[in-house]
Amino acid sequence: MTLLTVEGLDVFHGDLQATFGVDLQVAAGEAVAIIGANGAGKSTLLRAIIGLTPARHGTIRLEGEDITRLSCDMIARRGIALVPEGRRLFPSLTVEENLRLGSARARPGPWNLEAAYDLFPAMTDFRHRPAGMLSGGQQQMVAIARALMMNPRLLLCDEVSLGLAPAIIGDIYACFRRIRDSSVSLVLVEQDILRARAASDRVYCLLKGRVTLQGASGEVALDAIRAAYFGEAAA
Amino acid sequence: MTLLAAVLNGLMVGGLYGLFGLGLALAFGIMRVVNIAHGEFIVLGAFLGATVLAVTPLPLPVVVLVVAISAFAMGWLMQATMLNRLVGPNPIPAMIATMGLSIIIRNALVAVYGNNIRAIDIGPVQNLGIEVAGVALGVLPLAIFALSVAMFLAVGLLLRHSTTGRAFRAAADDFEILETLGFNRRRVYALAMGLAVTLAAVAGLLLAVRSSFTPFSGIERLLIAFQVVIIGGLGSLRGSFLAGLFLGVVHVVGLSLNPNVGPLFGHLAFILILILRQADLPAILTRRGR
Amino acid sequence: MTRLRDLLPGAALLLALTMGMIWLPSDTRLPMEILLVFAMAQAWNLLCGYAGLLSFGHQAFVGLGGYALFLTVNTSGLPLAAALGASVLVGVLAAAVMALLLRNLRDAYFSIGIWVLAEVIRLSFGQWPLVGSSRGMMLDASRLDLASFAEMVFWLALALALATQIAVFALLRSRFGLGLMATRDNDVAAASIGVDARASRFVAFVFSAVVCALAGGIYYLSVLYIDPTGAFDLDWQIRILFIVIIGGVGTLEGPILGTLIYFALRELFQGQGEMFLITQGALALAVMLIAPRGIWGWVQDRTGWQIFPTRWRVG
Numbered sequence A: 001m002t003l004l005t006v007e008g009l010d011v012f013h014g015d016l017q018a019t020f021g022v023d024l025q026v027a028a029g030e031a032v033a034i035i036g037a038n039g040a041g042k043s044t045l046l047r048a049i050i051g052l053t054p055a056r057h058g059t060i061r062l063e064g065e066d067i068t069r070l071s072c073d074m075i076a077r078r079g080i081a082l083v084p085e086g087r088r089l090f091p092s093l094t095v096e097e098n099l100r101l102g103s104a105r106a107r108p109g110p111w112n113l114e115a116a117y118d119l120f121p122a123m124t125d126f127r128h129r130p131a132g133m134l135s136g137g138q139q140q141m142v143a144i145a146r147a148l149m150m151n152p153r154l155l156l157c158d159e160v161s162l163g164l165a166p167a168i169i170g171d172i173y174a175c176f177r178r179i180r181d182s183s184v185s186l187v188l189v190e191q192d193i194l195r196a197r198a199a200s201d202r203v204y205c206l207l208k209g210r211v212t213l214q215g216a217s218g219e220v221a222l223d224a225i226r227a228a229y230f231g232e233a234a235a
Numbered sequence B: 001m002t003l004l005a006a007v008l009n010g011l012m013v014g015g016l017y018g019l020f021g022l023g024l025a026l027a028f029g030i031m032r033v034v035n036i037a038h039g040e041f042i043v044l045g046a047f048l049g050a051t052v053l054a055v056t057p058l059p060l061p062v063v064v065l066v067v068a069i070s071a072f073a074m075g076w077l078m079q080a081t082m083l084n085r086l087v088g089p090n091p092i093p094a095m096i097a098t099m100g101l102s103i104i105i106r107n108a109l110v111a112v113y114g115n116n117i118r119a120i121d122i123g124p125v126q127n128l129g130i131e132v133a134g135v136a137l138g139v140l141p142l143a144i145f146a147l148s149v150a151m152f153l154a155v156g157l158l159l160r161h162s163t164t165g166r167a168f169r170a171a172a173d174d175f176e177i178l179e180t181l182g183f184n185r186r187r188v189y190a191l192a193m194g195l196a197v198t199l200a201a202v203a204g205l206l207l208a209v210r211s212s213f214t215p216f217s218g219i220e221r222l223l224i225a226f227q228v229v230i231i232g233g234l235g236s237l238r239g240s241f242l243a244g245l246f247l248g249v250v251h252v253v254g255l256s257l258n259p260n261v262g263p264l265f266g267h268l269a270f271i272l273i274l275i276l277r278q279a280d281l282p283a284i285l286t287r288r289g290r
Numbered sequence C: 001m002t003r004l005r006d007l008l009p010g011a012a013l014l015l016a017l018t019m020g021m022i023w024l025p026s027d028t029r030l031p032m033e034i035l036l037v038f039a040m041a042q043a044w045n046l047l048c049g050y051a052g053l054l055s056f057g058h059q060a061f062v063g064l065g066g067y068a069l070f071l072t073v074n075t076s077g078l079p080l081a082a083a084l085g086a087s088v089l090v091g092v093l094a095a096a097v098m099a100l101l102l103r104n105l106r107d108a109y110f111s112i113g114i115w116v117l118a119e120v121i122r123l124s125f126g127q128w129p130l131v132g133s134s135r136g137m138m139l140d141a142s143r144l145d146l147a148s149f150a151e152m153v154f155w156l157a158l159a160l161a162l163a164t165q166i167a168v169f170a171l172l173r174s175r176f177g178l179g180l181m182a183t184r185d186n187d188v189a190a191a192s193i194g195v196d197a198r199a200s201r202f203v204a205f206v207f208s209a210v211v212c213a214l215a216g217g218i219y220y221l222s223v224l225y226i227d228p229t230g231a232f233d234l235d236w237q238i239r240i241l242f243i244v245i246i247g248g249v250g251t252l253e254g255p256i257l258g259t260l261i262y263f264a265l266r267e268l269f270q271g272q273g274e275m276f277l278i279t280q281g282a283l284a285l286a287v288m289l290i291a292p293r294g295i296w297g298w299v300q301d302r303t304g305w306q307i308f309p310t311r312w313r314v315g
Helices: A042-050 A072-077 A095-104 A113-119 A121-126 A136-148 A166-181 A193-199 A222-230 B003-031 B038-055 B060-081 B092-113 B123-127 B139-161 B163-180 B185-210 B217-232 B237-257 B264-276 C004-023 C029-050 C059-076 C080-101 C107-125 C146-173 C175-185 C187-192 C197-223 C234-247 C254-268 C273-290 C294-303
Strands: A002-013 A016-027 A031-035 A057-062 A080-083 A154-158 A185-190 A202-207 A210-216 B129-132 B135-138
Touching: A002 A042, A002 A185, A016 A031, A016 A042, A016 A185, A016 A202, A016 A210, A031 A042, A031 A193, A042 A072, A042 A080, A042 A154, A042 A185, A072 A080, A072 B163, A080 A136, A080 B163, A095 A113, A095 A136, A095 B163, A113 A121, A113 A136, A113 A166, A121 A136, A136 A154, A136 A166, A166 A185, A166 A193, A185 A193, A193 A222, A202 A222, A210 A222, B003 B038, B003 B135, B003 B139, B003 B163, B003 B185, B003 B217, B003 B237, B038 B060, B038 B092, B038 B185, B038 B217, B060 B185, B092 B217, B092 C107, B092 C234, B092 C273, B123 B139, B129 B139, B135 B139, B139 B163, B139 B185, B139 B237, B163 B185, B185 B217, B217 B237, B217 B264, B217 C107, B237 B264, B264 C080, B264 C107, C004 C029, C004 C146, C029 C146, C029 C175, C029 C197, C029 C234, C029 C254, C059 C080, C059 C107, C059 C197, C059 C234, C080 C107, C080 C197, C146 C175, C146 C197, C175 C187, C175 C197, C234 C254, C234 C273, C234 C294, C254 C273, C254 C294
Parallel strands: A031 A185, A031 A202, A080 A154, A154 A185
Antiparallel strands: A002 A016, A002 A057, A202 A210, B129 B135
């Protein structure tokens, strides 16, 4: 059963077109990686799916319901959550207050404060600290936990590894297994090809706003991904 | 009036000044809207309260409640029908719109009530007094001061311990992310403006119980509220409260020295602070991108 | 290179309006006021619409210009031209001091900060015995030629209005104007190509202050009496704001249109002060909600018309 269907999506930033006729599917329980270089339109695609940047053309469906024209908060309440690029915690709120805001408009489901602290036990140590005073890795945990508190059907993760130490990236990626076990589907936007491929069932490659390659993560060759990533002709 | 009495009276007025500033700071901090009609809502609270007191037998506490509820509705409506369409990176449209609104309210008040100086008479309570450390203090001013402190505490509790309050603070930080958590930004903004106008109108009514007002008092009150925000800093309850007390003392002491200068001493104190604090102002005041 | 066809429509419009002002009315009093208010509005438009600084305190410059002229005439016996020079000087000085005090206040903080300063000036003049405190002062008219007085004041007002319009037009077409508009649209990008935002904002601020001070000087010269409540009245600012907003902020044609609308409305609402002000407030509010760039901005967005073209055209 397809959870998310994106068809022919054109998104603009002002006068600049960021994506061109993007098609994308995410099945229930699936993890999909979207890879591409800086400026390929990955983040814009996520912003369009959750309704922060309205699409100009094309449709977005969630379990068959057309959500293209819905406002961001309505889309969020239907079960799509975002871990934004740069983490964007509310710096003047404490960690726990950030999490509580995540659960305030949440759908029913398994994720609550307890489950979040169980997922990232380290968070208990700084739960009452202002979110603006955390390290990058700590912030990333809180950002993921905050989005999970919504009990989403689909979790959009934008560059969760950006700027973090490799060991911490490993910890963060380890949590995706447990998140998928709670029947949350994933979209992982990444620049790191290897990590994205390892953590996903299928990959999409974006180049200058267009899908240049898609396939099962285990099957697409690295060379083909590189070609699609940088826009070289496939050998 | 002795100096000590002036200072004490100033402190008691200052609590209300703090509330003026708090309302303005909430609206500005949360949605970057500077409500130029803030002063008019302060005065509207006074006129509304005076009218309800005059035409109904309701006691003052109930009238305060009536004014609070009507003010909340007005603030909510203003945000929902007008200002939500104007919030954005450029603060000028909302300022001009609320400037227009302030002109409408001010002159509508003149048209309805005339431009005489008014005062609210609430009967014998007004003259009750007690003596503290050799200074005669009115029971009414003390009660009003206690109420303004209570309102500060209530706003603090709301911001810290309720979902709505946390959403207010989060909206000030990053409204987009708040939307991705399922909050309707327009609704959050409308609630915040409702609260801001409620604080203005209730404080305005309480001030009117102890001093006179005209339809034109709104300008002076807006400038006081603004000075409280600048002196006390944005997003700090304690800062607003202390800045209010400071301006209250400066005003009352200033008036006891020269009753003809109005708010001049308060303005001058504000300018002095502006000069002294040139260095650390920009951090609070630079425009944030949206 | 300046092309003739860029200048012709504007010149023709100014000529037609000037002719109208000179020939149509029998009394010069109303035309004089129209011209002065227009000059203030156009100068404030440069500040708000192009430099991005929204001031709620320009009534200060109107009053200061008036008082500077009165004090110079009454105390020094210098000729009128020197007294108008005093208005200019006071406008420059006041603007410089205010800019210094407000230099770290941006956006809303600037808008209300300057309002506080204007109030301080109003309240201080009310306490200053030399200018008659709150009672105000009369102009010593003993050396004025009262026969040609009204006409002279009219010509002064006309000169100020035309000079302001032409100066703003020329400023905006110069390098300075390009920098100003670049700063308004994107100050980070403008700074990166070497535009000094602070300097260009300062120039626009001083210019607007000087025009308002001169207009105040000429206006109170015609009245022969000045008092702090009237001279520093917020109504000056409301009038300017209304005209610019209705006509179209950030367009050179807007203040002309706005001035005509303002005075037409004033004639319509004669004797109903509150209703007139309420209408102004409501119209300003409505414009912000419906067409934030005002009437001329609305027209311009649809037709591309510019009577005073400020952007260089290709070809």
